[in-house]
Amino acid sequence: MLQQSMSSLKNYIDMSFLKSLSSDLSSASKKFNGKGFLNSVQPQLSKLELKERIRLVSTELGRNISAPYPQQIDILKKAAPKHRGLAGLIFPDFVEVYGQEDVTTSLEALKFFTPFSSAEFAIRPFIEKDPVRLMKVLQKWSRDSDEHIRRLSSEGSRPRLPWSFKLREFVKDPTPTLAILEQLKADESLYVRKSVANHLNDISKDHPDLALSLAKKWIGQSAHTDWILKHALRTLLKRGDQRALKLFGVAAAKNVQVAQLSVVKKKNAIGSSFEFSFIILNKTPQTLRLEYAIHYLKKNGSYSKKVFKISEKSVAKGDHKISRRHSLRQMTTRQHNAGLHKVEVIINGQTMMTTDFLVTR
Numbered sequence: 001m002l003q004q005s006m007s008s009l010k011n012y013i014d015m016s017f018l019k020s021l022s023s024d025l026s027s028a029s030k031k032f033n034g035k036g037f038l039n040s041v042q043p044q045l046s047k048l049e050l051k052e053r054i055r056l057v058s059t060e061l062g063r064n065i066s067a068p069y070p071q072q073i074d075i076l077k078k079a080a081p082k083h084r085g086l087a088g089l090i091f092p093d094f095v096e097v098y099g100q101e102d103v104t105t106s107l108e109a110l111k112f113f114t115p116f117s118s119a120e121f122a123i124r125p126f127i128e129k130d131p132v133r134l135m136k137v138l139q140k141w142s143r144d145s146d147e148h149i150r151r152l153s154s155e156g157s158r159p160r161l162p163w164s165f166k167l168r169e170f171v172k173d174p175t176p177t178l179a180i181l182e183q184l185k186a187d188e189s190l191y192v193r194k195s196v197a198n199h200l201n202d203i204s205k206d207h208p209d210l211a212l213s214l215a216k217k218w219i220g221q222s223a224h225t226d227w228i229l230k231h232a233l234r235t236l237l238k239r240g241d242q243r244a245l246k247l248f249g250v251a252a253a254k255n256v257q258v259a260q261l262s263v264v265k266k267k268n269a270i271g272s273s274f275e276f277s278f279i280i281l282n283k284t285p286q287t288l289r290l291e292y293a294i295h296y297l298k299k300n301g302s303y304s305k306k307v308f309k310i311s312e313k314s315v316a317k318g319d320h321k322i323s324r325r326h327s328l329r330q331m332t333t334r335q336h337n338a339g340l341h342k343v344e345v346i347i348n349g350q351t352m353m354t355t356d357f358l359v360t361r
Helices: 006-012 015-028 034-045 050-064 069-082 085-098 103-113 124-129 131-141 147-155 168-172 175-184 190-206 208-218 223-232 234-238 242-247
Strands: 256-263 267-269 273-282 286-297 303-315 318-327 339-347 350-360
Touching: 006 050, 006 085, 015 034, 015 050, 015 069, 015 085, 034 050, 050 069, 050 085, 069 085, 069 103, 085 103, 103 124, 103 131, 103 147, 124 131, 131 147, 131 175, 147 175, 147 190, 168 175, 175 190, 175 208, 190 208, 190 223, 190 234, 208 223, 208 234, 208 242, 223 234, 234 242, 256 339, 256 350, 273 286, 273 339, 273 350, 286 318, 303 318, 303 339
Parallel strands: 267 350
Antiparallel strands: 256 273, 273 318, 286 303, 286 339, 339 350
16 A cells, blocks of 8 residues: 655644544544644654554544543544545554454454555454454455455455565465455456455465466466466566466577677766666567566675566567666665676576676765
């Protein structure tokens, strides 16, 4: 769900939103202390990032609604439909903070809240605590008429959900989640299919044989399922796994070579872009999956490899020049270091040629 950095998203939960929320909750129930709530969150808000803001708000809501937990949920339900998207994450988070001892009420609440935002993070402590019970519930939700609830059944049970903790039991053995993926593998909703693809991609990182076995079983059943599989096996495809490549009609690279790999400028400053080009010498028409990898220099002197796809298509016989520009700007997910880097050309999962370039400050 969170595609941007947490830092850039934190302002979705600002005082303007909190005043609106407080007004709605005050209208919903006299048991809510709106003044006390705002006075408690305002001094702390500016120094907190997104997840910290969510937790602050959900915690203070609990302290300022003078009612037992089930009644607190009923009050929050009256306000939730008016506060959707990222700001709406406070409602499932409230359940995570206060609802661990009343699982029945909490699961019903998460199911209610998720169409307005997402309960994918909040449901994970419940799964970790009682995976058998929760998987029965999530399998039922995978058949729900609401796409948000169907997605939650897959997204919430992902072994390696970003921005959350790993479900270690499912990292070790993901078979309890497979019935959900089976149910959703041809779902009409792209929103749901993206989750299924990401879920299966999680599985492929720890259990590639299992992921490939499912892919072989599912491929060709529907266009929706084939779309899921292409995205689900992206990690294996980028690793150059020949079994995954073969599944999509990409054979081992033969009768093809790479020549004249060169970087336009050998020295490239952090924050700029560097350009490189190469020539494909293709001796016979064939499907080629073209990729390049950057070997980023880490602070400790080792390298971190990241693969980027160029294209995957039928390529005619002959020589074909490929040029690319790659950004070196600093990001929250990648900080560049000055020093020697490498760029590698990959065809059908096989390294064809590598050259160096220098990154400077």
